[in-house]
Amino acid sequence: MNRQATRMLAEAMGTTSLRIKGHVMPMPSEHEMRKAIAARDKSSDGQFFYGVITTGVFCKPSCSARPAKPKHLRFFPTIESAMVAGFRPCKRCQQTEGIPRVTRLVEIARHIEEHADEQLTLANLADMAGLSPSRLQKIFKEAFGVSPKAYQDAVRMRHFKQSLKEGNSVTDAIFSSGFGSISRVYGEATRNIGMTPKVYRAGGTGEIINYVCRTTALGLMAMAATDKGVCFAQFGDDETSLVTHLKAEFPNAELIASPAQDDPELDAWMEALDLHISKGAPRPDLPLDMRGTAFQMKVWQFLLSIREGDALSYSEVAARIDKPKAVRAVASACAKNRIGVLIPCHRVLRGDGSLGGYRWGLDRKRALLDTERKHRTD
CATH class of the missing domain: 1.10.10.60 (Homeodomain-like)
Known part of the structure; x- marks a missing residue:
């Protein structure tokens, strides 16, 4: 289902709010939700639901089923959002409701x-x-x-x-x-x-794309944005090669290098992303201007739902988007992701657990995963 078109469906896969009678209510924090699941707290029923990626089912916090490993849990505000994400109801705690x-x-x-x-x-x-x-x-x-x-x-x-x-x-x-x-x-x-x-x-003829280049903990990075959001975030060896790559991605757009005083939002976004990369700060929730085929968009949208510190295999991603035979296509979509880190394709591994490919180098992929896992452990 298409997040860019409807926004709602993918938000349901990763949102932190609950819609009740037209109002949006906050879900508990992740720590509180995990605590409620461990205690099988009935008072938390209705505040959130959790899915287990190894079984494909979702449950109430009070479910008496055998506890799943914490890394296999996903959290949802409503039954609808869990089902839209592909989870089926637990027969023990979600029989009819x-x-x-x-x-x-x-x-x-x-x-x-x-x-x-x-x-x-x-x-x-x-x-x-x-x-x-x-x-x-x-x-x-x-x-x-x-x-x-x-x-x-x-x-x-x-x-x-x-x-x-x-x-x-x-x-x-x-x-x-x-x-x-x-x-x-x-x-x-x-x-x-x-x-x-x-x-x-016409490939964005007449469109204006602003960009900045900054040195991050993982090397030089360029970030570019349209008036809709970030459309490009990639690592490179030097500014010239990064700008050349940006031009190749958007050949007919007008590219404008943006000093901070002219585009403070873009500069702030870049700084927030570097804090995430270098110091384990939360991944910034920035507006994204994703452009790709329908299948690529579906893969990228799912990647946004993978929790920080977790990693799935290409086959698991294919199964979660209801395309179990499209493992190679999933790998190709990850390889063509032009918005690095913000669309976390680094969280997808080979079936044997090895890193697999990463268009900006395996050392960066390993560093991103290590930082996220350390941050979650801390």
Whole structure:
């Protein structure tokens, strides 16, 4: 499911808040959640849920199942978010509560994704879910943060952007994505991709990208950002080669080197990232402008949910995104990640536990993992 298009779904995989009757309530801290799980604290039920990556199930804090290793736990604010992330309900503690409704909602969301180019009506979707149209509209928005129609438009926008990147004309991309209206898609597209469709297809012609180069604990790094967020963060041997690489990634954009006084936010982002790299500070939660194929985006979105200090194999990532046979494609997506550290592809290893590849060198990959694990232990 597409985070950039709907934002909600990937936020559900890594959020620290709980939506209750339209309000967002904070989840307990990770320390408090782990303490509640160890104590099987019934008073914490409903405040959060936890998934176990080795079994693929999610539980209440009070679940009497055999305790899992701490490194295998993932935390979620709601049943919906756990199921969207791919976990199934524990038969011991989640037998009936809310599950049928959640299952129906996930099925509706997947149906919308598979038929985004078709004319879907709220009435037809409601019939599939066995609900009234008004009821489906309400609980779908409560669970996923957007209406079924808005979700369909988001999926269409993802297809539209991919069609443009593949070189199709704007008109062909509009109709193949299912929008059916040139005037309508221009309003949607400008808001969602930060530029007009023709500019996007032309490789960002007319787009301004600011960048900075700074020396970090792991060597020289360049960070670049559009008005949507960080689009490039990579290590290099010298500033010239980094800028050359940036130009190759965005050949038609206007690149502007930004002194701190002209772009203090970008400079602050770079400093925050260096503190994470060098001193184990939390990874900064910066806005990201990710650009890739639908599959690459899915992999990168999942990487954002891997907890600091943890590492998964390429096959585990493939399984978690429901593409168990796409192990090589997952490895390729990691290799093509242009936003280093912020999208933590360094947390993916080979099946035998060895480091595998890393486009910025295995020494950096090892150092990043060691720093994160030390920070979590401390």
